């Protein structure tokens with residue numbers, strides 16, 4: 001049964017999409033079967049994988065709103081890496097489901113029949129705390145929280161954690177924090193070190209040792225429809241994501257070396 005990891009932070013621009021694309025690709029290189037669920041109407045994960053949304057008959061929206069079979073909507077990049085795409089249609093779902101009693105469970109229900117086909121399902125969440133975010137929290141086992149190394153980084157985390165707790169209470173299910181990932185770390189700035197230290201002091205063992213540096217190759221890769229692991233495998237950015245993926249694999253399977 002695949003683990004469902006929700007990459008979430010209601011702040012935009014903190015590295016959620018970048019992390020989903022690179023962790024997803026990285027796990028697939030470890031020969032884990034991975035499904036990426038783009039659950040942001042901006043569809044950046046979809047385009048980041050070089051998928052032209054105009055070529056897609058169905059997206060995650062059609063699965064949730066029009067009962068299209070999830071298998072029909074999945075794009076197979078290769079044996080190990082599959083993608084469920086999104087586009088701006090998804091933003092309509094919040095209104096469509098507003099008065100539906102089962103509105104929190106749409107994504108969970110959609111993923112249920114295919115869960116066993118994957119080792120990992122990664123959800124890229126939108127930069128908000130709306131019904132879409134709640135669906136991705138309900139659907140997941142674990143949450144990975146990217147935190148940008150900048151001044152206001154920790155603001156908003158309390159609200160996010162509060163939301164996780166509210167969902168736990170509402171649906172009587174444990175939502176586990178897999179870890180906090182510091183992104184866009186710049187060794188030249190003291191703020192980067194401060195953000196890391198402060199996260200450590202609050203969440204200690206939950207903070208990944210690996211930090212993702214600010215690295216231009218990471219930012220360039222999506223315009224080539226690639227992860228940084230394939231676009232610039234020897235870059236600092238690729239190295240950092242590879243180290244992170246090792247840590248994630250260890251958290252799930254124990255130490256491998």
Ligand SMILES: Nc1ncnc2c1ncn2[C@@H]1O[C@H](COP(=O)(O)OP(=O)(O)O)[C@@H](O)[C@H]1O
Pocket residue numbers: 011012013014015016017018019044127183184185212213214215216218219220237
């Ligand atoms: N480590 C990094 N170094 C440099 N640029 C980055 C890094 N991580 C993300 N970016 C860039 O920052 C912007 C926001 O990242 P993104 O992953 O889209 O954030 P989110 O999904 O949280 O909104 C994007 O343009 C992305 O290419």
Ligand SMILES: [Mg+2]
Pocket residue numbers: 016017018040044124125
């Ligand atoms: Mg994003």
